[in-house]
Amino acid sequence: MTLVLNNIKKKFKDHTAVDTISLTVEKGEMFGLLGANGAGKTTSFRMILGLLDPTEGTVTWAGERLSYKRTKLIGYLPEERGLFPKLTVKEQLIYLMKLKGMKKPEIIKEMKHWLDRFQVPEYENKKIEELSKGNQQKIQFMAAVLHKPELLILDEPFSGLDPVNSDMLKAAVLDLQKAGTTIVFSSHQMQNVEELCEDLIMLKQGKAVLQGNLREIKRSYGMKSISLRADYDLQFLHSIPGVLKIEFNKNGATVKVENETVAEQIFRAISEKGFVRKFEVDEPSLHDIFIDKAGGDNID
């Protein structure tokens, strides 16, 4: 059971929202879909779900096209949260899960289980509009997973959550993955992606700018980050070619350089100048890579 996107493209009039991307997500994998706002993440999700048809290319799950006949295999947490504000938690989960082919007693059993897990069993008969945003989010998550989908799509699952709830949700996502659920998710919070994903794709204006295994990407990524502490002014480093950016902080400076050769040059330059208290070359954080790849156009 593999999710395969084969050269999919979506055009809206003169604007191409998603431009020829391909990816494969194996069963039980957690896959990250990254990109700035408007990069084409939601459009990609909608194509995976079959809400939109690709202009070109195909989307298959276990070798077949996803259609409404197989809707119970998929769970979806949309970026724009939405439930029936006037219905109680129980009423709407019953309706939404019936649409996924579940029977009422089963729905109620699962609902109670999840409400207990999220420590909100008292919400069963509360209307959605009476709940706080964070708690609505929990119900929204339940609406995506109650029917035990094989493929779970989470569009910005952690946005707007406090750290406690965010961790609670993260734990739930990891448990689902352990149970064999294939998960594709998007997030702006790179820290979450680093914690959860093995593989990822990064989109910029609909095109894949980065794709593959997270660890390998970081290792092979040319850009390096140097943590530096010395007893003298480091401003002169700006003059070395290949230095991208220097951030000064109270512990010294973080220098972003194009590649390892530049790092060596810096090392030589500062050792000539005097004593160095700290010199450490790190792989870049996903945050740095994101800003480098998906950020402004000036770096292109």
Next chain:
Amino acid sequence: MTNFWTTIAHTAGRRIKSKAFIFATISMSLLVLVLVNINNIIDVFSNESSQEKDTIAVVDLTEENIGEFLESQTESRFEYILHLDGDVDSAIEEAVNNQYNYVLTVRGNLEEIEAEFYGSGNDFMIAQEVHQDVQRVKESLATNELGLSEQELALIYTPIVFDEFPLQEGGEVQTMESHMQSYWMVYALVFAIYIIVLTFGSMIATEVATEKSSRVMELLVSSINPVTQMLGKIVGIGIAGMVNLLVIAGAALIGTYISGEDTFRFLIDVIDISLIFYALTLILLGYFVYGGMAAMLGALVSRAEEVNQALQPVVFLAMIALFISIFGLNTPDATFIQVLSYVPFFTPQLLFLRIGMGTIPTWEVILIFLILLISAILITILAARVYKGGVLMYGKFSFKEGMKQAFTLGKKES
């Protein structure tokens, strides 16, 4: 298919269980119950006064003493009292002082009787009935004068037998009775369709727009085909509306039953059973034509507040259909009615008008029905496609742009 029924049950169930629906249904039923029995209720309140007839002071200045004959008219609605002592002025004065209700003067002789009526209030029927009373007295006096026997009188007053037949065999001729039957049926149906389109149409559109604005729509269409969902909604709201109408109709029947035989018989007179089949079929098809459009327009807006604006084209169509039909009640065979009855938006009203009020060949009925059926299907398909794209669209409402965009979004590509 399961999801289709789930949606119907959800849509209809939520509506029927809502307080607003229950309140509206009960209050409408009570209102109908009261209206049907309005005569009985008025009778209860005006019981005592109805025993006493209105009194009319008669100032008799005729040679034949018509006043006396009027006084002996027991069948009349009024009690005629001869005002012997005095003239017109004093009678009027006493009437003003509430001793009489009205004043009537009669003068002249049998060949030329002049009557004057002094009345008040706003019931114009009173003077007419008094006029008839005087006329009747004059006629019986005249026949008396001529010395006519019972047989001779009967000869004058027995009504003639008057039958109507169609000119061609198998043709039709409108009798007064069947004309009135059809007239009221058509009138009722035309109004029913208008009200159904306005209320149900706005219910459908509002429901769609509300689900869009609460953003639950995206979740729904990830589980259920938007086309199935749209049809489920249209049917579900139709069922809720039917429940509402059935309860009100039930109340009307119970009310008629309570109010007694007369109203019941009137109802049976008014309803032409043979037309009911046409009426129901046309309402059903009309519901899908207009309901599909309402769902489509509801899917184009982002917020429930914009629904009314978006629905305007549908409302205008329904209004135009209403005006044409009411105008057409008097000229059912006019060419423009015939032509317009082929236009699907007007067919439900105008075809029924033509079947009920005029003569229409069978082949035309079948042809128009087919056109309506095919249009209902086409409109549903078009609506479904716009709906599919529209439910994912958010932004400012513009009919033209929205349609174009939704149409492209809903397009099947592969």
